[in-house]
């Protein structure tokens with residue numbers, strides 16, 4: 481066996497990576513040409529690459545490293561659990577202590593009577609579970625025709641076939657097709673789609689699409705509505721204040737289940753333990769993953785209300801994953817939740833660093849390239865625009881400008897992602913005041929450089945409305 485040395489020159493690592501490793505959501509040939517950035521270590525909010533560059537991680541990995549990198553307590557929890565019981569399943573009338581402890585802790589943390597957990601290893605798997613849960617729930621209730629689940633265009637619920645179908649990413653649906661029985665309504669994205677309406681009017685209008693969809697499909701055929709409290713991968717879109725109360729009214733009126741996909745919003749991201757609390761919603765099911773273990777182990781799950789769990793418990797639910805409630809993942813998640821709680825990290829986002837970041841982030845709206853700046857807790861977005869007053873999109877293909885901006889961020893050692901021509905952040909929740917200043921300085925520098933380049937290349941041009 482010959483393994484390449486971790487200290488091999490970057491170009492050699494990149495060549496071997498390009499030869500054998502296929503990257504998610506990546507144009508493989510383009511990346512092979514360019515070479516992937518090799519991340520070698522990380523501590524706190526800082527990544528180090530194979531060239532020795534230190535990069536500020538404005539995305540907490542993929543929205544998940546809530547407690548920051550390098551926490552030895554989590555490594556120790558994993559090592560302890562691996563030595564004691566590295567694996568056992570929970571299928572055949574067995575259980576183990578980490579799963580028991582984590583489930584009880586999650587029931588404590590979750591709002592309302594969301595007291596029951598069904599484990600998965602990712603958010604995608606958990607949302608696949610949710611599709612089966614909803615349909616099984618209604619079948620058990622004697623309403624098996626309640627099959628349809630309503631979700632939203634530009635929502636993100638994962639990449640497996642079921643969860644991708646719940647999601648509203650058209651580029652994903654186009655590759656291989658979606659499963660039937662899922663109906664999409666429009667997103668509450670006022671900046672891009674609100675036209676002449678006020679945000680409040682628009683929020684109501686978009687929420688009422690749910691009611692229209694239920695009436696069109698037939699209320700006796702709709703089982704659930706799923707949405708992220710705040711859309712993440714769709715571009716960190718904070719809905720108008722009128723949106724969620726109206727959605728809550730509609731799901732209650734028709735008696736359909738509300739699934740809050742908390743995979744990003746959960747575990748402190750919005751300044752509360754869950755985004756549902758920030759948005760004032762009462763879901764029947766919550767999807768969790770990502771921040772649950774701060775990404776240190778792959779783990780996700782579905783949190784169920786007493787009512788839903790009672791109904792499901794009345795039958796044999798023919799569903800489960802080999803790694804449902806994996807003991808090492810559970811032990812690491814528990815330790816992560818302990819640190820988030822005992823170090824007051826969630827409270828700090830709500831009361832100290834969150835408000836500070838909000839003030840600095842919102843000031844970015846004064847930049848000539850920035851239309852709006854939205855932020856809730858530690859997830860934020862800015863819309864890039866050639867014309868603020870018109871809330872105009874660029875004439876260039878969507879994402880052209882965002883990509884240029886992201887490249888400038890990358891060059892300035894800041895990880896900030898783009899979704900189309902929207903720039904987004906979701907930093908580790910342990911980002912300090914000084915690090916917030918650094919993040920903002922680098923963001924401004926990158927915006928300035930991007931703006932200069934757009935002007936030089938004649939790209940500061942608004943799309944014409946047709």
Ligand SMILES: *Cc1c(COP(=O)(O)O)cnc(C)c1O
Pocket residue numbers: 543601602603604605607636637638639708712713741742743744769770780
């Ligand atoms: C990331 C994400 C998922 C999917 O989670 P994976 O662990 O990548 O499968 C689901 N829902 C939301 C809101 C997400 O952001």
